[in-house]
Amino acid sequence: MSNQNSYQPPYTLNSVIxxxxxxxxxxxxxxxxxTDLSQALQLRRVNRIRTIRGSLAIEGNTLSETQITAILDGKRVIAPPREIQEVRNAIAAYDRFDTWQPEVEDDLLEAHGILMAALIDKAGAYRFGGVGVMAGSQVVHMAPPADRVPALMCDLFHWLxxxxxxxxxxxxxxxYEFEFIHPFADGNGRMGRLWQSLILARWNPLFADLPVESLVFENQAEYYQALQxxxxxxxxxxFIEFMLSTLCAAIREAVATDQVGDQVTDQVLTLIEAIGTDELGSKELMKALGLSHRPTFRKNYLNPxxxxxxxxxxxxxxxxxxTQRYRLTGKGHRLLLS
Incomplete structure (x- = not known):
């Protein structure tokens, strides 16, 4: 039986943390x-797209930032229907982000219902069967039995x-505790990352727009290793160490971009402006920049x-x-909007 008064997740606060x-x-x-308010508002859209791409890419979604932007703008995209649905759901979920309270269990169930709509049966409800976390063909974690999930989640929300x-x-x-319990039949990874962002955003609004998901995607092997x-x-x-290191790297990059933006060369700045929110190949970039000499393009623009x-x-x-193409990093997006 659940005992909310004594529930304490096991964790140690070491010097690194x-x-x-x-x-x-x-x-x-x-x-x-x-960061001033106008720049923050401009950056929100860019980072929201990067966040959605990062979170869904971890789960195997192949859509690019350009395709996600097109879906956000209501344009037609040629891609697997399930992947398009995942993006639409994520956009809808982040539109509701500011209305949810992290300690309210019904809000989490509503968020799951939106995030997994038309993707699984019983979206927005805890699972009724057993689940395991797989690494290839190997089971690396067997989640607690389904009949224990409601009590475990109740304890977790009370602790929070x-x-x-x-x-x-x-x-x-x-x-971490959310991923250990694995309360849903599907969508646990994206929900765990969404809810951590929500908890952090209630501490500081910066975390509503910081694309931590992109960094987790870039380091997803370490993410799963930390969980295990x-x-x-x-x-x-x-896991706490991994997530805090990831958060620290994301904010450090954002701060560094603001502080060193004036050091970028005119050529590189022109290249950044030419790319904008698109993904462009070398020929397209050279045409946009009015260049015909490839070595000059590579030496003065692309390579730097x-x-x-x-x-x-x-x-x-x-x-x-x-078929190689180029797009802005988070650092590049910040400079473009500065």
Whole structure:
């Protein structure tokens, strides 16, 4: 039987975690001082698209930021219907983001209903059967039996409501415990990440727009490893460390972009403006820039932009692919809007 008064998730606060909490708190203050309201509002759309792409890509969705932008704008996109539905659901969920309270269980069920609408049966309801987390053909985690899920989630929400820990810690602990319980038949990963963002956004609005999902996507092997290690140790400290390190990297990048924006060359700035919110190939970029000499384009525009992480390849594992295209990184988007 559930005992809300004594429930305490197992986690250890080590020196690494405490240092990360201090570092993130300092960075949040610096970022807030650097960012004006108009720029923040402009950036919200860009980061929301990156967040949706990152969260869904972790689950296997192949749609690009350009395609997600088109769906957001109501344009027709040629792609698998399920993937389009996932994007539409995520857009609808983030439209409701500001209306949900993280400690309200009914809000989480409503969010799942929106996020998984037309994708699974019983969206918005806890699972009725057993589930396991797979890594290839291997079961790496068997979730608790379905009949225990309501009580376990009730305990977790009660702990969240009364916890005196810093929101950076409570959000990470909640995220790990949520994934351990695996309360839904599907959509647990994207819901856990969404709810951690919601908890953090109630602490500081910055986290409503910070594309942490993109960084998790870029480091998803470490994400799953941290989950597994926390389960093995019966202590969520490894997962807390991973999530706080990811958050710290995201904010540090945002702060650095504001501070070094004036160091970008005129050529690279022109390239960034030419790309905008699109994904363009070399020929398209050269045409947009009015260039005909490829070595000049690569030396003065493309290579410096790649080196300083203003842009990224859409096919990083095949840099010489004939279908290679380029898009702005989060750092590049911030500079474009500054």
């Amino acid at each position: 405490l240092r990360l909490v201090a570092d993130i708190s300092e960075l949040v203050g610096r970022f807030s001082a650097l 409501a009364v916890s005196q820990e810093h929101p950076l810690i409570t959000s990470s602990v909640f995220h 290690e926390s389960t093995r140790q019966t202590d969520s400290a490894p 932009a790649l080196k300083d992480n203003w842009i990224e390849r859409t096919q990083p594992d095949s840099p010489r692919s004939p």
